[in-house]
Amino acid sequence: MGDSSLHVLKGIELQIAEGELVAIMGSSGSGKSTLLNILGMLDTADEGEYRLDKVLIKDLTETIAAKYRNLFLGFVFQSFNLINYKNAVENVALPLYYQGLARKIRQQKALEYLDKVGLKEWATHLPSELSGGQKQRVAIARAMASQPKVLLADEPTGALDSKTSNEVMGLIQQINREGKTILVVTHELDIAHMCKRIITLKDGIIVEDQKVDQILVDTHVQ
Amino acid sequence: MFNRDRWQEIFQTIRKNKLRTLLSGFTVALGIFIFIVLFGFGNGLKNSFKQFFLDDATNTLWVYPGLTSKPYRGFKANRRIEFENNDLEDIRNNFEFFLEDITPRISRRSIVKYKGESDNYSTRAVAPAHQYMEKTIMMKGRFIHQDDLSNKTKIVVIGRLVAEDLFKDEDPIGKYIEVGSIAFKVVGVFQDQSGDREERLIYMPYTTRQLLEKNNDKIDYFIVSFRPEMGYTSTLAFERQLRLFLKNKKDIDPRDNNGIRIRNVADQIRQNQQFASVLQIIVAFVGIGTLIAGIIGISNIMVFVVKERTKELGVRKALGATPKNVIAMVLQESIFITTLSGVFGMICGIFLLRNIGDRLAQFFIIDPYIESITAMIATVLLIIFGAIAGYIPAKRAASIKPIVALRDE
Numbered sequence: 001m002g003d004s005s006l007h008v009l010k011g012i013e014l015q016i017a018e019g020e021l022v023a024i025m026g027s028s029g030s031g032k033s034t035l036l037n038i039l040g041m042l043d044t045a046d047e048g049e050y051r052l053d054k055v056l057i058k059d060l061t062e063t064i065a066a067k068y069r070n071l072f073l074g075f076v077f078q079s080f081n082l083i084n085y086k087n088a089v090e091n092v093a094l095p096l097y098y099q100g101l102a103r104k105i106r107q108q109k110a111l112e113y114l115d116k117v118g119l120k121e122w123a124t125h126l127p128s129e130l131s132g133g134q135k136q137r138v139a140i141a142r143a144m145a146s147q148p149k150v151l152l153a154d155e156p157t158g159a160l161d162s163k164t165s166n167e168v169m170g171l172i173q174q175i176n177r178e179g180k181t182i183l184v185v186t187h188e189l190d191i192a193h194m195c196k197r198i199i200t201l202k203d204g205i206i207v208e209d210q211k212v213d214q215i216l217v218d219t220h221v222q
Numbered sequence: 223m224f225n226r227d228r229w230q231e232i233f234q235t236i237r238k239n240k241l242r243t244l245l246s247g248f249t250v251a252l253g254i255f256i257f258i259v260l261f262g263f264g265n266g267l268k269n270s271f272k273q274f275f276l277d278d279a280t281n282t283l284w285v286y287p288g289l290t291s292k293p294y295r296g297f298k299a300n301r302r303i304e305f306e307n308n309d310l311e312d313i314r315n316n317f318e319f320f321l322e323d324i325t326p327r328i329s330r331r332s333i334v335k336y337k338g339e340s341d342n343y344s345t346r347a348v349a350p351a352h353q354y355m356e357k358t359i360m361m362k363g364r365f366i367h368q369d370d371l372s373n374k375t376k377i378v379v380i381g382r383l384v385a386e387d388l389f390k391d392e393d394p395i396g397k398y399i400e401v402g403s404i405a406f407k408v409v410g411v412f413q414d415q416s417g418d419r420e421e422r423l424i425y426m427p428y429t430t431r432q433l434l435e436k437n438n439d440k441i442d443y444f445i446v447s448f449r450p451e452m453g454y455t456s457t458l459a460f461e462r463q464l465r466l467f468l469k470n471k472k473d474i475d476p477r478d479n480n481g482i483r484i485r486n487v488a489d490q491i492r493q494n495q496q497f498a499s500v501l502q503i504i505v506a507f508v509g510i511g512t513l514i515a516g517i518i519g520i521s522n523i524m525v526f527v528v529k530e531r532t533k534e535l536g537v538r539k540a541l542g543a544t545p546k547n548v549i550a551m552v553l554q555e556s557i558f559i560t561t562l563s564g565v566f567g568m569i570c571g572i573f574l575l576r577n578i579g580d581r582l583a584q585f586f587i588i589d590p591y592i593e594s595i596t597a598m599i600a601t602v603l604l605i606i607f608g609a610i611a612g613y614i615p616a617k618r619a620a621s622i623k624p625i626v627a628l629r630d631e
Binding site: 037040042043044061063066067069070071075081082083085086090094095097098099103146209 | 226227230231234235238239413534535536537539540541542543544545546547619623624
């Protein structure tokens with residue numbers, strides 16, 4: 001850390017329409033995670049403009065950023081980032097808590113989303129009692145629970161084997177089919193090809209932006 | 223603050239992070255506990271200093287003869303000074319302005335017998351004024367009267383324990399006991415607050431003792447009481463004048479410090495109270511030190527707690543927690559724990575003090591206590607500082623960009 005800053009992104013011009021499923025590819029250090037973090041308001045850009053659903057995202061106070069994150073964005077991380085002392089349903093309910101919903105509604109909604117990712121019967125299990133794939137599905141349920149406009153996934157399959165990777169990607173495709181805009185950062189080509197559009201970054205600039213034919217995975221989730 | 227959801231969130235965090243909770247709670251509880259116990263001990267010390275003087279009148283000078291250390295008016299050094307009955311008279315006549323009363327004391331050990339029982343006791347031959355000066359409390363009968371002095375009657379006033387030893391269940395009043403093979407009539411039984419030693423004494427008129435010792439007029443030493451309304455400086459003036467008077471009368475060099483010794487009880491009490499106050503200050507200092515150590519301890523733990531939770535706080539922020547949410551959560555948890563454990567430590571400390579009573583009397587700690595307001599202030603202070611100590615790292619954690627907090631180690 002420290003104060004020394006590094007210019008990672010060097011001019012990105014990008015438009016993503018509603019309902020797209022975009023893969024952001026690139027080798028490590030290409031700036032793909034930084035881009036995603038800026039989109040997710042987890043990080044800020046030094047220059048340039050970012051509009052999310054026509055809202056200019058600039059110079060936000062932490063409080064407003066928190067509110068926007070809560071309302072507009074859902075995050076899925078490579079390392080899941082579940083809160084380890086909360087069980088599955090409590091983890092899923094957390095963004096709803098920050099939305100200020102009543103406890104009963106939170107519980108009900110969280111269960112609903114857990115059911116969507118096929119983990120209803122695991123609701124009371126702690127993250128430590130779940131497999132990697134299950135954890136990521138809980139994380140996806142958590143990201144979805146607040147009904148965000150955009151789902152941002154940073155290497156969602158990075159810590160998973162190929163079988164569970166497919167399961168998770170299947171889930172993401174399914175969510176996309178329901179109309180959600182999703183950005184997936186990945187460095188795996190086969191994962192990228194499960195998306196509808198691939199943006200390739202290199203050294204902080206977009207070197208390729210192409211629509212692809214989506215490879216559908218079996219959506220039957222165990 | 224009274225949001226049920228937030229409390230539930232906090233209780234869950236506490237429940238799921240027992241070690242952390244225990245650690246910070248223990249630090250606070252221990253800090254308060256030690257502070258209260260130490261402070262209480264300070265008060266206990268003060269109490270015990272007070273008690274040292276409870277059994278004697280405090281407006282007294284104790285005047286002892288000594289050995290001269292300088293030759294004077296033709297007398298050699300190392301002369302033993304002795305007091306006689308006329309010294310009492312002279313003091314009475316010369317110090318009317320200061321004087322309340324005066325009593326001599328002649329102490330002897332004697333074998334005392336009653337029927338089959340016999341033992342060795344200390345006897346004190348005194349004047350009636352002695353009762354007031356030693357705060358002797360009569361249980362039965364009477365103390366020595368002025369008539370006893372003039373008639374040199376063979377009466378004794380015996381201590382509670384003497385009566386128990388010699389008479390068992392019998393009523394000693396009017397009975398005759400042998401003191402050094404001379405029969406004395408018991409006219410009174412007394413008790414004394416300063417304890418067993420004082421209650422194993424036997425009092426008799428000093429004139430009677432002098433009669434038994436070849437009718438001399440020697441006195442071991444005497445106790446003078448001055449008017450209680452006299453201020454501290456007049457006391458010192460009286461002491462100084464009395465010393466000069468006696469030195470002149472007994473032909474002692476005015477610069478000789480050894481011929482006459484005067485113990486001024488008022489002065490002693492004053493010194494002792496000052497000493498006790500100094501002790502209290504030291505104890506309070508140590509107590510405050512403990513409190514500060516507790517504050518530093520809780521600060522460290524809070525820094526550690528926030529550090530440990532950085533990632534969790536980052537996740538919460540990514541999910542929509544505002545900085546305020548984050549700070550409030552960390553703070554409320556810390557205040558909750560410090561309050562609970564602070565009060566617990568306080569109650570334990572107070573409880574311990576209450577139960578000590580006089581069990582530590584051998585260490586000069588009697589009835590230790592702490593004013594509840596002091597205990598409260600200390601506890602509240604610790605809670606406030608715990609909150610401040612939690613606020614600083616919590617604020618920092620809340621302002622870290624979530625991406626920094628979430629970065630994989």
